Amino acid sequence: xxxxxxxxxPSALQPRPKRPSEAEKVKPADQAxxxxxxxxxxxxxxxxLSGALxxxxxxxxxxxxxxxxxxxxxxxxxxxxxxxxxxxxxxxxTPSVTDAYESTRRITNEIFLGEFVRGMHKWGxxxxxxxxxxxxxxxxxxxxxxxxxxxxxxxxxxxxxxxxVMSLTGYLLPFDQRSYWATxxxxxxxxxxxxxxxxxxxxxxxxxxxxxxxxxxxxxIHMLLVPGLIAALIGAHIYLVTRLGTTxxxxxxxxxxxxxxxxxx
Amino acid sequence: MPPARRTPPQSKYTADRLIPxxxxxxxxxxxxxxxLAVHGGGAIAVMGFTLPSLGFAIGSALFDRPPxxxxxxxxxxxxxxxTYVPKVxxxxxxxxxxxxxxxxxxAYNEEIDGPQQTDIPGGGEFVALSTRCMHLGCPVRxxxxxxxxxxxxxxxxxxxxxxxxxxxxxxxxxxxxxxxEGGQVEVGPRYSVNSEFEIFESxxxxxxxxxxxxxxxxxxxxxxxxxxx
Numbered sequence: 425x426x427x428x429x430x431x432x433x434p435s436a437l438q439p440r441p442k443r444p445s446e447a448e449k450v451k452p453a454d455q456a457x458x459x460x461x462x463x464x465x466x467x468x469x470x471x472x473l474s475g476a477l478x479x480x481x482x483x484x485x486x487x488x489x490x491x492x493x494x495x496x497x498x499x500x501x502x503x504x505x506x507x508x509x510x511x512x513x514x515x516x517x518t519p520s521v522t523d524a525y526e527s528t529r530r531i532t533n534e535i536f537l538g539e540f541v542r543g544m545h546k547w548g549x550x551x552x553x554x555x556x557x558x559x560x561x562x563x564x565x566x567x568x569x570x571x572x573x574x575x576x577x578x579x580x581x582x583x584x585x586x587x588x589v590m591s592l593t594g595y596l597l598p599f600d601q602r603s604y605w606a607t608x609x610x611x612x613x614x615x616x617x618x619x620x621x622x623x624x625x626x627x628x629x630x631x632x633x634x635x636x637x638x639x640x641x642x643x644x645i646h647m648l649l650v651p652g653l654i655a656a657l658i659g660a661h662i663y664l665v666t667r668l669g670t671t672x673x674x675x676x677x678x679x680x681x682x683x684x685x686x687x688x689x
Numbered sequence: 690m691p692p693a694r695r696t697p698p699q700s701k702y703t704a705d706r707l708i709p710x711x712x713x714x715x716x717x718x719x720x721x722x723x724x725l726a727v728h729g730g731g732a733i734a735v736m737g738f739t740l741p742s743l744g745f746a747i748g749s750a751l752f753d754r755p756p757x758x759x760x761x762x763x764x765x766x767x768x769x770x771x772t773y774v775p776k777v778x779x780x781x782x783x784x785x786x787x788x789x790x791x792x793x794x795x796a797y798n799e800e801i802d803g804p805q806q807t808d809i810p811g812g813g814e815f816v817a818l819s820t821r822c823m824h825l826g827c828p829v830r831x832x833x834x835x836x837x838x839x840x841x842x843x844x845x846x847x848x849x850x851x852x853x854x855x856x857x858x859x860x861x862x863x864x865x866x867x868x869x870e871g872g873q874v875e876v877g878p879r880y881s882v883n884s885e886f887e888i889f890e891s892x893x894x895x896x897x898x899x900x901x902x903x904x905x906x907x908x909x910x911x912x913x914x915x916x917x918x
Contacts, residue, residue: 521784554858604787609825609842616896618906623751625894630750632892636784 479666486672492566493670495559500658502552506590507655509545510647519643521636549591556584570670576664579657586654593646596639600609606641608634634683757877757914758782762794768808768874770796770814773831778876792865792876793818793831793838794899802850810877810916811868811890817876818851819863826895829862838862852884859898860884866916878914890916 432438442448468474485493516535518527531538560580563569569577596607611634615625630637703711703718709721717769762776773793781788794817797805806813820828826840837854838847846855851862861884866877881889883899891909893899899907 494713521787605827605842609827612826612895615894621898622894622907622910626910626912627747627750631753631755632894632910633755633781634787635781 481668483666485618485670486676488673488676489670492562492673495562496665497557499552499555500662502548502555503654503658505548506545506552507651509541509548510651512541513545514647519597519640521599521639524597524639528598528600551687553587553591556587560584565674566660566671567674573664573668573671573683576661578666579661579664583657583661586650586657589647589650590654593642593650596642597646604634607638624632752911754911755781755914757878757916759870759877761870761873761875762792763874764872765796765815765869765874768794768796770798773818775831776876782878791820791828793820794867794874794876806888809866810890811875812865813867814869815867815874816850817865817867819865819879821863821895823853823858823860823862823895824856825852850886851882859896859903861886862898863892878916 513531516527516531516538518524528542531542533539563577563580592607592610595610596603611625611628614628615621619622626632628638628641629635630641699706701716703715704713706717727731734764735797745812760778761789762778763774768774774880775791775793777789779788780790787841794815797814797816799805799817802816820830820838822829822840822842822845824843824845826842829838829840829847831838836849839845839853840856844856845853846860847858847862848854853859855863861882863879863881865879868875868877879892881892883889883904885900887899889899889904889909891913893907897903897907
């Protein structure tokens with residue numbers, strides 16, 4: 425049989441609410457629970473980062489947004505993977521004409537997980553180029569390069585070229601026969617441009633011949649100069665995406681409120 | 690026509706604009722002066738480290754001239770005038786195997802090469818052909834049976850004198866200056882030739898055509914060895 429709720433106690437018998445002075449003691453467990461919130465609050469109070477984060481993360485996206493829109497992020501993660509594996513490869517690699525091949529061989533054959541990390545870097549570079557092209561194709565076929573996003577297309581193009589520079593300079597570093605001759609050919613293609621070409625070729629090689637500093641030049645361009653530029657431009661690229669928003673796929677039609685249709689007014 | 694200004698343009702003299710502490714004839718305000726000085730100082734500071742760094746990255750690559758080196762490769766009787774003898778020389782010092790290259794050498798043969806040029810540095814009694822393909826720089830090899838130089842990369846073919854007889858190369862194979870010192874044949878700096886075998890002493894990279902307008906499109910560089918004759 426269902427029970428009826430008890431009638432309320434008369435007010436005289438009800439427990440008195442606590443006075444402010446006898447407020448419940450904060451237990452250490454509760455303090456520990458809120459430590460994270462306090463730390464985040466402490467930072468946010470001094471940086472106002474939460475506003476920026478909300479601006480970046482809680483954006484309006486148009487209807488019809490689909491998996492093709494993830495290709496840009498995929499490319500960025502490919503770059504991050506290249507950056508992380510590259511930093512650690514640099515711990516074992518020696519950029520000198522006499523030791524480069526030997527150190528690469530050691531990474532591949534002797535060092536724990538060396539083959540795996542080098543493999544990720546090597547195949548990841550190809551993956552990154554493929555993803556860039558897929559992303560570029562998505563932007564092109566969805567018409568997402570049009571006003572007001574032209575500048576982002578241009579930044580993206582520069583990123584594409586810089587990625588090619590990474591591919592070119594990284595190709596020499598294992599320093600086997602294929603690397604060496606591919607670099608000879610690439611430097612000669614560069615040098616075949618009229619007037620300035622021969623001097624560009626000299627700049628790339630560090631002289632008229634493949635010399636003692638060519639490898640370290642390529643190494644420095646590969647691991648310091650271009651990655652810095654790419655990281656900065658990715659920042660600009662993402663800022664513009666956040667600022668301008670993404671586009672709806674071309675097959676989405678703008679919805680017009682039925683009441684506003686002219687023939688029905 | 691733009692509408693006329695409602696207020697008359699300000700005088701360029703600070704004194705006329707009633708700026709406190711202005712001097713007679715002064716046209717630049719102190720605020721403007723200070724901001725110019727600060728921005729200018731910043732620009733000078735930035736240039737102070739970027740210009741030397743750029744010069745450091747570019748200068749030696751473009752303007753360091755390597756010394757002229759003559760490398761003995763064998764006695765004069767080692768080299769016949771109807772076929773080539775391959776010799777390995779060190780083209781770039783101090784980088785081990787990477788700095789070495791093969792050179793094909795034979796004695797000058799007037800029947801094949803025509804009358805000898807008299808003004809060629811070192812005398813030119815021996816012909817030393819570079820193995821650098823003039824398409825994109827792969828290594829060519831001499832095939833005895835067909836008396837041709839053949840490139841493995843993209844099928845460049847050169848005849849016995851190094852002239853292009855097929856494929857993509859744009860000019861004959863580069864050569865090296867040769868001289869005879871105490872019975873030894875010595876191989877000197879590399880030089881380039883066009884299809885008339887005119888000598889270009891500052892050698893060009895492959896893929897640079899040296900006929901007609903090409904010799905002006907691909908100027909000599911400052912980074913090649915220079916003979917002081």
